[in-house]
Amino acid sequence: MDQLDMLxxxxxxxxxxxxxxxxxxxxxLIAKKSSSIVKWIFYIGIGEFVLLxxxxxxxxxxxxxxxYVAALGEPLYYGSYIFSYVVVLFFIxxxxxNYKNISADQPARKLMKNILKTRRTMKWYIWYNLIFxxxxxxxxxxxxxxxxxxxxxxINSTEFQEHKVRFMAGYITVMVLFFAxxxxxxxGIYSLIYGILLRRLKRNYEELKKMEV
Numbered sequence: 001m002d003q004l005d006m007l008x009x010x011x012x013x014x015x016x017x018x019x020x021x022x023x024x025x026x027x028x029l030i031a032k033k034s035s036s037i038v039k040w041i042f043y044i045g046i047g048e049f050v051l052l053x054x055x056x057x058x059x060x061x062x063x064x065x066x067x068y069v070a071a072l073g074e075p076l077y078y079g080s081y082i083f084s085y086v087v088v089l090f091f092i093x094x095x096x097x098n099y100k101n102i103s104a105d106q107p108a109r110k111l112m113k114n115i116l117k118t119r120r121t122m123k124w125y126i127w128y129n130l131i132f133x134x135x136x137x138x139x140x141x142x143x144x145x146x147x148x149x150x151x152x153x154x155i156n157s158t159e160f161q162e163h164k165v166r167f168m169a170g171y172i173t174v175m176v177l178f179f180a181x182x183x184x185x186x187x188g189i190y191s192l193i194y195g196i197l198l199r200r201l202k203r204n205y206e207e208l209k210k211m212e213v
Contacts, residue, residue: 027108027208034204035102037197038118042095044193049088056081071147072140080136091125108208115205119198126190130183141175
């Protein structure tokens with residue numbers, strides 16, 4: 001017996017020492033890992049909601065808040081807050097539902113479906129936040145330009161009339177670039193925090209997919 005045959009024989013003798021798992025047991029293990037990941041997504045979502053609430057409470061106590069309300073208008077200012085809270089609470093509820101839907105005793109195909117649903121919900125949540133920041137940020141900046149007493153006095157002054165269009169175009173361009181960069185930073189943070197969890201869910205999905213073949 002040559003050295004290769006000896007190694008094969010030794011490996012085969014060791015192979016029987018390791019525990020073997022059925023497809024159902026492996027599905028249960030993957031389900032437990034996936035459930036833990038989704039639970040962390042749920043906890044992070046709650047933490048983000050609490051942090052947002054604390055920031056808003058601190059910000060609303062500032063002296064300049066009434067100026068922003070007057071410039072943006074109460075419907076837009078408070079409406080954007082209410083809309084944001086409602087949507088975030090909706091996503092937190094969806095995270096909780098996704099967490100409850102993943103269990104160790106469900107078939108592999110259903111588990112795969114729930115994992116895909118969780119990843120899709122998470123991506124929607126990320127894109128919602130980015131789009132919300134971009135749209136409401138630019139709208140708020142433009143309305144602040146037209147309704148703020150300081151800006152209005154400057155824009156409507158006689159000396160400024162010949163530069164009015166150029167200034168407004170430059171201001172809007174700067175605001176668009178600012179919020180684009182800000183959204184890119186937020187996306188990077190989300191990719192760092194949620195991206196790790198989403199990649200783990202994807203690995204679990206791929207493992208289940210291999211088992212289905």
